[in-house]
Amino acid sequence: MQILSRRPIVAGNWKMNGNKSLVSLLEDKLAHEDLSHLDVVICPPFPYLGLFGDTVSLGAQNMSMHDSGAHTGEVSASMLQETGCSYVILGHSERRADHAETNEIVALKVEKALAAGLTPILCVGETEEIRDGGNLFAFLAEQIDAVEQQIGILQFAHIVLAYEPIWAIGTGKTASPEQAQEVHQFLREHLAKKNSDIATKINILYGGSVKGSNAKELFSQQDVDGGLIGGASLNPEDFLSICLAAKQ
Ligand code: PGA
Numbered sequence: 001m002q003i004l005s006r007r008p009i010v011a012g013n014w015k016m017n018g019n020k021s022l023v024s025l026l027e028d029k030l031a032h033e034d035l036s037h038l039d040v041v042i043c044p045p046f047p048y049l050g051l052f053g054d055t056v057s058l059g060a061q062n063m064s065m066h067d068s069g070a071h072t073g074e075v076s077a078s079m080l081q082e083t084g085c086s087y088v089i090l091g092h093s094e095r096r097a098d099h100a101e102t103n104e105i106v107a108l109k110v111e112k113a114l115a116a117g118l119t120p121i122l123c124v125g126e127t128e129e130i131r132d133g134g135n136l137f138a139f140l141a142e143q144i145d146a147v148e149q150q151i152g153i154l155q156f157a158h159i160v161l162a163y164e165p166i167w168a169i170g171t172g173k174t175a176s177p178e179q180a181q182e183v184h185q186f187l188r189e190h191l192a193k194k195n196s197d198i199a200t201k202i203n204i205l206y207g208g209s210v211k212g213s214n215a216k217e218l219f220s221q222q223d224v225d226g227g228l229i230g231g232a233s234l235n236p237e238d239f240l241s242i243c244l245a246a247k248q
Contacts (some may be wrong), residue, residue, distance in 0.1 A: 006203055008219070008246035009160060009226040011041035011059060011121060012233025013089060013207075022234065023051045029236035030055050030243070038226065038246040041087050041121075042233070046075060049083050059121065059228055062095055065108040077116035088113050089228070091123045091143070093166045094236030102144035111151050114158055121205070121228065122147060124187075125164040140183065141190055155192040161187060161204045162228040168208025170230055177217045177224075180206045184223035212241035219245050 015024075023044070030040060042052065043059035052058055064074035080088055089112060091106035101109075106122070113120045124143040128138050140163075148156070163183050168175050175183075184204045192199035206218050207228030218224055225245050232238045 005010060006201060006225050008038040009041060009203055009229050010038055010239075010243045010246050011043060011087065011089075011162075011205065011207060011226070012239055013061060013092070013228055013230050014042070014044045014048075015061065015094070015230060017234055018048065020048065020051065022236075023048055026236045026239065027053060029240050031150045031179070033240060035243050038243060040243055043087070043089055049080075049085065052084075053189045057087060058083075058085045059089060060085050061089050061092065062240055063088050063090075063107055063109060063113065063118075065112060067112070077112045077118055081116045081118055087121055087160070089120045089121045089123065089154035089162075093123065093125055093164060093169060103143055104150075106143075107147045107150035110147050110159065114151065114155055119158060119160055121160045121162050122165050123162045123207070123228070125166050125169075125208070128167040131167070136183070137151060137186055137190075140187065144187065144190060148194065153191070153198060154199045156191060156195070156202055159202065161202060162207050163187060163204060164207035164228060170209070172209050174209040174211075174214050174218070175206070177221050180218055180224055184221065188223055204229070210242060213244070215242040215245035 039057055041057045041059045042154050055113050060080045063077050063080055090109045095101045110120045126139050130139050165175050187204055188199045203225040204223050205226045205228045210227045210229050211232045
């Protein structure tokens with residue numbers, strides 16, 4: 001398992017999109033570039049995980065909180081690990097909203113992922129209402145603390161955080177670089193109260209309408225260590241320019 005060092009990460013979250021031909025189009029596009037300064041992660045739907053070569057690191061978009069058993073339609077952490085995944089996105093707002101994933105469920109999944117040697121990409125983020133109501137930081141702290149209570153702060157050395165404001169996901173309405181930096185700094189300071197070494201080393205990705213045209217500005221912020229990319233990860237050209245925008 002990776003001990004994180006803030007080497008930039010750009011992760012593409014295909015959601016329920018893409019097809020077999022996108023796998024090869026994307027691999028061809030990335031194969032000719034020197035992307036050794038970052039970790040490029042693709043999180044396609046489960047059926048496509050086995051189709052990727054070694055141009056990219058692989059991640060899943062979700063996994064079960066159970067190890068095995070009568071859970072029709074579910075996929076376990078060890079299955080993902082065996083399939084070649086090194087990452088798994090957990091707590092994405094679409095899973096929290098559409099599949100009733102509470103902070104407690106997300107925390108259990110993070111624990112299972114770590115036990116299987118996967119690096120969780122733990123997503124946190126607020127709605128516009130929460131932000132406008134002045135509850136932004138308390139809300140985010142609660143999302144983080146639920147996981148910390150389950151696994152302990154030291155395990156955060158093996159986690160990647162992703163700040164994904166819900167109002168910016170798939171809306172074309174990106175957080176400004178200043179808004180992203182303000183929250184990333186808050187998240188780092190919040191963790192620093194528990195362990196300053198881990199807070200300094202943890203990768204915090206920004207997600208929410210990142211494109212080739214805005215990636216550089218977002219990634220140039222001090223506490224932004226890369227991105228979690230939805231829509232733009234389906235366009236190999238745009239995804240490549242986002243990867244190239246990651247800090248060296
Ligand atoms: P988006 O999605 O880039 O399409 O806004 C980001 C995400 O949901 O991870």
